Each structure stands twice: as structure tokens, then as C-alpha cells.
Amino acid sequence: MLAIVACGHSSAGPDANPDDLDGDGIANAADDCPRTPNVDQHDEDGDGVGDACDLRPALSGDRLAAFFPFDDPARDADWAAAGWQVGGDTATADGSAGWPSRANQPFYYGLMVEARFASVAWLGAAGSLSLAVDGDAVQVGAGCALEADRDGDGNDELHAWEVGGMTATMSLSIKVDPSVPVDMTAWRSIDELHNTAKLTCIAHVGMLAKVMSIPTTDFDTVGNYAVAAAAAHAVATSVIVYTSPGPPRK
Numbered sequence: 001m002l003a004i005v006a007c008g009h010s011s012a013g014p015d016a017n018p019d020d021l022d023g024d025g026i027a028n029a030a031d032d033c034p035r036t037p038n039v040d041q042h043d044e045d046g047d048g049v050g051d052a053c054d055l056r057p058a059l060s061g062d063r064l065a066a067f068f069p070f071d072d073p074a075r076d077a078d079w080a081a082a083g084w085q086v087g088g089d090t091a092t093a094d095g096s097a098g099w100p101s102r103a104n105q106p107f108y109y110g111l112m113v114e115a116r117f118a119s120v121a122w123l124g125a126a127g128s129l130s131l132a133v134d135g136d137a138v139q140v141g142a143g144c145a146l147e148a149d150r151d152g153d154g155n156d157e158l159h160a161w162e163v164g165g166m167t168a169t170m171s172l173s174i175k176v177d178p179s180v181p182v183d184m185t186a187w188r189s190i191d192e193l194h195n196t197a198k199l200t201c202i203a204h205v206g207m208l209a210k211v212m213s214i215p216t217t218d219f220d221t222v223g224n225y226a227v228a229a230a231a232a233h234a235v236a237t238s239v240i241v242y243t244s245p246g247p248p249r250k
């Protein structure tokens with residue numbers, strides 16, 4: 001679990017060189033882990049995803065499904081259309097923004113979406129920052145969200161839910177601070193062999209890490225995803241999406 005979380009962290013600053021976001025000397029387009037420094041590019045199972053970020057490093061079939069370093073506003077027009085301001089190697093929400101992808105991954109049972117933010121600030125009591133998998137997490141699918149203090153204890157929350165299914169909330173034990181970077185991961189996996197499915201939500205706020213999972217009832221593999229903000233100022237520096245034909249084994 002920790003190894004996978006570490007997958008999203010790089011030693012380079014977000015704007016140091018957007019063409020080589022992790023600063024390992026290998027350009028994003030050629031890098032088998034574009035957000036994880038891995039000079040050796042080793043790929044033990046030969047599936048095109050480097051060991052350093054492979055959900056199942058000894059099992060083939062994993063894919064880097066999408067990667068957005070926000071270095072090309074023309075290519076990221078979908079984000080702009082959904083309310084994100086793309087420019088300066090970032091996608092920024094100021095108030096509300098959403099982005100349901102059109103990129104379905106129908107043959108994959110594992111779907112992991114990770115978004116990294118240089119800054120998150122709530123603009124109101126209903127502030128939230130959400131990742132959705134297998135839909136928009138409003139009509140269908142499941143979601144993970146950072147939410148402004150909902151229970152009035154002074155700390156913000158991590159919230160996991162499946163539309164029509166289970167919901168769970170965990171205190172972050174801190175408040176989001178605009179000067180502190182935030183990483184959010186939503187990771188849906190379906191294990192057909194054992195007839196189980198779950199959603200795992202991971203939040204990193206500075207050095208703090210919180211992880212929670214809920215079982216899901218959905219066994220459909222719609223495979224699209226979304227990144228949405230409400231009543232929030234959020235500056236995204238990258239979004240990365242991995243798919244896997246089965247549950248992670250790491």
C-alpha cells in the first residue's frame with residue numbers, strides 16, 4: 001500500500017520541467033512511470049508500466065491509461081470546458097469544476113486515479129474536492145472526497161461512498177492548508193475470483209496520510225473517472241490513471 005502511494009511522489013517541483021514531471025531525465029511521453037523517478041525504467045513483467053509504479057509488478061496487463069501534466073492547454077480542452085482553468089502547467093478550480101472523462105476502460109477491473117494539488121483552500125462550508133471512479137460519483141459510480149469540516153470539530157474529513165451503496169467518513173485530524181500540497185487517490189478494484197469489490201481512498205496532506213476502504217456492490221466495469229471541486233480553490237499539477245485487469249497484488 002505504501003509503495004503504491006509513493007508512486008505519485010516526485011523529487012521535482014511541479015513546475016520544474018513539465019515535460020519531465022518527475023525529473024528523472026526521461027520525458028513524460030517515454031517514461032514508464034511519468035510521475036515516479038525511475039532512471040532504470042525497469043519493467044519486470046514487460047507490461048509497459050515500470051516496477052516503480054506498477055500495481056502488480058510481477059503480473060502483466062497493467063496500463064497507464066491517462067496522464068495529464070497540464071502542460072498543453074489545447075490538449076486539455078475537456079478540463080477547461082468543465083470549469084478548470086488550464087495554464088502554467090496547472091488546472092485550477094475557483095469555485096466549482098468537474099470533469100467526467102470520456103475514456104472508458106471496459107476490460108479492466110482495477111482503476112486507480114491519483115490527482116496531485118499544489119494548493120487546496122475551501123471557499124465555503126460546503127467545500128469539497130472529489131475523485132470519481134466508474135462514473136461521476138453523482139449519478140453512478142463511487143467517489144473519494146476531501147471535505148471541509150462537516151461535523152464541526154474543526155478538522156476536515158475524508159469521505160468515501162458508492163452511489164446507492166455504502167458511505168464512510170474519517171476525520172483528517174487537521175484542516176487543509178493552502179500552503180500544503182495534497183495528493184488524492186481513488187482506487188477501485190474488483191476481484192472476480194472471490195466475488196469482492198472495493199473502493200480505497202487515500203489522502204496525503206503534507207506529511208499526513210489517511211487511507212480508508214469500503215466494499216462496493218458494483219461489479220460493472222464502466223471505467224471512466226472524474227475530478228471535481230465544489231466551493232474550493234484547488235490547483236492541480238497532475239492527474240494520472242492506471243488500469244489493471246485484476247486486483248492489485250502489491
Ligand SMILES: [Ca+2]
Pocket residue numbers: 020021022023024025026027028031033034
Ligand atoms: Ca520522467
Ligand SMILES: [Ca+2]
Pocket residue numbers: 022024026031032033034035036037038039
Ligand atoms: Ca519516471
Ligand SMILES: [Ca+2]
Pocket residue numbers: 043044045046047048049050051054056057062
Ligand atoms: Ca510492469
Ligand SMILES: [Ca+2]
Pocket residue numbers: 045047049054055056057058059060061062
Ligand atoms: Ca504489472
